Amino acid sequence: MNVLVPVRQVGRLEGDVVLEGAASVAESALDWQLNEWDAFSLEAAMTLRDEAGAGEVVVASVGGEQAESGLLACLAKGADRGVRVWDPALAGADPLSIATVLAALARREAPELILCGVQSSDAATGATGVALAGLLDLPHVAVVTGIAREGEQLIVDRELDGGTIEVLRLGMPALLTVQTGMNEPRYATLRAIKQARAKPLQTLTPAELGLTPAELAQAAGSRMLRLTEPERGEGAAMIEGEPGEIAARIAQLVGEALRA
Amino acid sequence: MSGVLVVAEHAQGAVRASAMELIAAARAIGEQGAGPVTVAVIGGPESLADAVDVRGVQEVVAVPSPLEHFEAHIAQAALQAIIAEREPAVVLAGHTVESLGFAPAVAACLGLGFASDVTGMSFGEQGVLARRGAYGQRLIAELDFPGKRTVMLLTRTGAFEAAAAEAGGATRTRLELQLGGTARSERVELREPPAGDVDITKADFLLSVGRGVEDAERLAELEQIAQRIGATLSASRPLIDAGLLSSARQVGQSGRTVAPKVYLALGISGAVQHVAGMSKARLIIAVNSDPQAPIFNVAHHGAVADLFEVAAALQAHLG
Numbered sequence: 001m002n003v004l005v006p007v008r009q010v011g012r013l014e015g016d017v018v019l020e021g022a023a024s025v026a027e028s029a030l031d032w033q034l035n036e037w038d039a040f041s042l043e044a045a046m047t048l049r050d051e052a053g054a055g056e057v058v059v060a061s062v063g064g065e066q067a068e069s070g071l072l073a074c075l076a077k078g079a080d081r082g083v084r085v086w087d088p089a090l091a092g093a094d095p096l097s098i099a100t101v102l103a104a105l106a107r108r109e110a111p112e113l114i115l116c117g118v119q120s121s122d123a124a125t126g127a128t129g130v131a132l133a134g135l136l137d138l139p140h141v142a143v144v145t146g147i148a149r150e151g152e153q154l155i156v157d158r159e160l161d162g163g164t165i166e167v168l169r170l171g172m173p174a175l176l177t178v179q180t181g182m183n184e185p186r187y188a189t190l191r192a193i194k195q196a197r198a199k200p201l202q203t204l205t206p207a208e209l210g211l212t213p214a215e216l217a218q219a220a221g222s223r224m225l226r227l228t229e230p231e232r233g234e235g236a237a238m239i240e241g242e243p244g245e246i247a248a249r250i251a252q253l254v255g256e257a258l259r260a
Numbered sequence: 261m262s263g264v265l266v267v268a269e270h271a272q273g274a275v276r277a278s279a280m281e282l283i284a285a286a287r288a289i290g291e292q293g294a295g296p297v298t299v300a301v302i303g304g305p306e307s308l309a310d311a312v313d314v315r316g317v318q319e320v321v322a323v324p325s326p327l328e329h330f331e332a333h334i335a336q337a338a339l340q341a342i343i344a345e346r347e348p349a350v351v352l353a354g355h356t357v358e359s360l361g362f363a364p365a366v367a368a369c370l371g372l373g374f375a376s377d378v379t380g381m382s383f384g385e386q387g388v389l390a391r392r393g394a395y396g397q398r399l400i401a402e403l404d405f406p407g408k409r410t411v412m413l414l415t416r417t418g419a420f421e422a423a424a425a426e427a428g429g430a431t432r433t434r435l436e437l438q439l440g441g442t443a444r445s446e447r448v449e450l451r452e453p454p455a456g457d458v459d460i461t462k463a464d465f466l467l468s469v470g471r472g473v474e475d476a477e478r479l480a481e482l483e484q485i486a487q488r489i490g491a492t493l494s495a496s497r498p499l500i501d502a503g504l505l506s507s508a509r510q511v512g513q514s515g516r517t518v519a520p521k522v523y524l525a526l527g528i529s530g531a532v533q534h535v536a537g538m539s540k541a542r543l544i545i546a547v548n549s550d551p552q553a554p555i556f557n558v559a560h561h562g563a564v565a566d567l568f569e570v571a572a573a574l575q576a577h578l579g
Binding site: 143155163168251258 | 452
């Protein structure tokens, strides 16, 4: 079974925020890591491949050089091949732009299944996967907590608000967005981490996928005007002191609230 | 391009509370120049139209669905058809599990302006502007949508005050679309979450733990402390994902919504999905080692400290 797994290298802001211009963050302020959700979609893809006993798992990322380490980590865990698509014009790309690039790649790869994470931990738009399904005109289910294959069909668990599960049947090819906790993502062994560098990792530009700059610009759903820090002061009244002092104050507050 | 189209979600024959928030937001930008407010109800009983016909709504468009329950591809086809027919300037839907299951596909297919998890919006000369979090809610991004005739915004539940249910006098339209055959997934069954050994929605005092508590041993310590100080133990999603606690104890969008007298959050970062399930607690106290944790934006009182040290010291004072 051939599965395409789009992954994202997310930028986590560590410490003080350093803004560069009006609408971007200084690279130096970011700690890059693989999106939490993507460990689960990758694991699900490898399980389906292994159960089928044939096929490949291709991980793909729209990102700059920092995305390379995330793809390598996926290859070390057991993905077969990686593709990174990048052009500096994609810096800060919105979910519809990313979906457009991934759609061009998916048309070339023609997988039986695309597994995305539900959302990314940095932008948290929750939209890229379903937008991609729309562009490819694929049946899709969002926020999936279980996947089983029955011949050419999939039986999936969809998580609703409040924890209710809707079990759905759909045909393939299809696209699913995978929720955390669906499986137990494997760790890569040291040996596998070394060997990952020998696996194919291709770098492409949107142009090489047949996308013109005009098409990319057209695809963008929004433009970032400004980034600002939220106003402080509306938040919590902070309790200072040693843990014992903090506990004493909390106990007082709790006591008053429970008696009220 | 004029007007604001609201997509009203419903479940079990009733309109969801989020729909009234969307109507209020639509009314506000409508008055700023976006134009009249239309509410679309896809599927569900006809009575739903009454619930969304409130002051400020000019038209309610009901689209009958071939299925009784929500199906993403039917909703997608219906919304796509409504937008093509009405050509609204702005489309508002909720940033919810349901809307996220189809609305981004509509935006991508129609080439709309698009933003999700929107917490603020305005309408002016340059059209619509939207605000949302960025970099794990550490920053606020302001977005515009140059060149887009229609902009779709998925708004965060709770970010806008709900419209009051004052009866309106909207035009009622029934829009018959050919939706037979558009479904691409088939419901096999609906599984309610296991009832569990505990009902955290009934507790007055919740001691809630998150990612800061990583292993079973430390969790057991906190379980005992909770018992000693008369609190019920609840948790955020990572502990349920890790199999450390049953889903009956999960607070948040995909778990339970709680409103206890006291919510003591230990080692919980405060992701949006978690906050959706506990922001109505009367007193929220948060302890976290990360001073930047977003939980401090919703908590009434907070402390930057080691949660285990605070919890241990708490036993001396409570219980």
